[in-house]
Amino acid sequence: MIQGQELAISTSSLTKQFGSQKAVSGISLSVPRGSVFGFLGPNGSGKTTTIRMLLGLADASEGEIELLGHPIPKQLEQALPKIGALVEGPAFYPYMSGRNNLIRIDSADRFSEAKTRKQRVDAALERVGLSNASKKKVHAYSLGMKQRLGLANALLKPREILILDEPTNGLDPQGTREVRNLIRSLAAEGITIFVSSHLLSEIEQLCSHLAVMTAGKIVAQGNIQELRNESQTRLVLKSDRIDELVDVLKGQGLSKISLKSDHVVVPVPTEFDVATLNQLLVKKKFMISEIRLEQPSLEEYFVNLTGEGFEVVR
Ligand SMILES: Nc1ncnc2c1ncn2[C@@H]1O[C@H](COP(=O)(O)OP(=O)(O)O)[C@@H](O)[C@H]1O
Ligand SMILES: [Mg+2]
Known part of the structure; x- marks a missing residue:
């Protein structure tokens, strides 16, 4: 495994087997610190399964994981406080305000400091641009606002890595733009962002690096500009x-x-x-x-590599 402080996330030969099916098959990810790393692959290619293993939500069948130098799951408790995640849409109470939802979630976290709670919640809401809507009930939020509230939840504590599983899935163009802009501004603060998507266009717009998954395997990985130059x-x-x-x-x-x-x-x-x-x-x-x-588009390049296309929305 590539060791060292320069990698935010690294895996080696990471595998997840469901019965006879390998949903993730021996993948080795190297996610540099400070990168916006796109995890691209069609539906069913193993992105969510990988992310669940990274976060200790599922056990790996084989292989190793390190987050910020901490072996996972062994040092999960040391790693997790430095990592914010948006995996499944978090469960918000629709008839509670956005702000009260975050306060409730933070109160349920035994590692969270009660004294700084309100201040941290307000700062997180500010960061995702929801200050003005913080007292509105969540059922009145647009999908984009709900997703931003999910991101605020991931940002209740200082984070070094954000792991986001298809954060714009199901959003309308406006919501998609909101979430994308937010990811860009978080990246500009130096947070490492690991974001999955089945849309190449999304990854191309947001990311400095990517890994391409097909059927549980990585078929290309690296700096996007460098991959582009290979074509x-x-x-x-x-x-x-x-x-x-x-x-x-x-x-x-x-x-x-x-x-x-x-x-x-x-x-x-x-x-x-x-x-x-x-x-x-x-x-x-x-x-x-x-x-x-x-220059051929990355899409053409990957189609040549994988023999299949990606859903592309431009
Ligand atoms: N809990 C599970 N039990 C059995 N099969 C699963 C489970 N979770 C995912 N899979 C299978 O693993 C494969 C990868 O799924 P997933 O990681 O959700 O892909 P993606 O997130 O890229 O769409 C799929 O074939 C899916 O059906
Ligand atoms: Mg998924």
């Missing part, structure tokens, strides 16, 4: 006289040219000099209506 750059060219254009490109040493109805796409080195090619084509009197470099 091949291509040149897109729209012009008249496409057939002649292809000959010119071949003359420039380019190959694997794919011909579309009114444009061509061709893989090129990352540092490809578009301006010089453009100059050459203009000299040869081509009517160029479009010339640009394109």
Whole structure:
């Protein structure tokens, strides 16, 4: 296992077996401190099961976990106070105000200090932008507000890691934006955020790092920018006289040219000099209506990797 203080979460060969099915199969996660780490995978790929093991809510069948250097479940009690989690929608009483719900939950926590309770509850409500709505009954909250209340609950104490299982699931676009913005501002404070989602677009917008799960296994992991750079750059060219254009490109040493109805796409080195090619084509009197470099989307990259798609909402 990768040891050390630079990792907020690490697992090695983590496995969860349900009967004969391996819901999680030998995964090794390395979540750097301070990262916003996306845990991406289609429904049923093992995200929630993994998160439940991280939090000591389920036993691992095999493998090891460390949270902030604490082996889990052995040192769960030392680790948990530093970790806020939003796994299942927490049970709020609908006819109690948001504020009173948090006070009730905090009172039930034997590790919580009663003296600072009200102050901590108000600070958490402030942080998620619910101060003005804190006296409203929860049944009058929008879904986005309920989810933010869930996050406030996770933030009742100072946290080093937040573990969020599909925090925008079921939210409307407005609620989704609210929760995303909140995650961004928490990340800006330096809290490590581990967030699962089945939506690539969500992870791309929020995260610095990710791991991609398919059928209980990690198929890609790392810094998103670095993963993006691993995919091949291509040149897109729209012009008249496409057939002649292809000959010119071949003359420039380019190959694997794919011909579309009114444009061509061709893989090129990352540092490809578009301006010089453009100059050459203009000299040869081509009517160029479009010339640009394109990086394949992460989605294409992962589809190539896993042979399946992700639900994408843009
Ligand atoms: N308590 C359980 N008993 C049996 N099978 C389970 C249990 N929890 C999850 N599974 C199975 O494990 C797989 C992964 O589920 P889950 O971790 O919930 O995936 P995700 O969160 O990525 O949608 C699924 O096939 C699911 O049916
Ligand atoms: Mg899940």
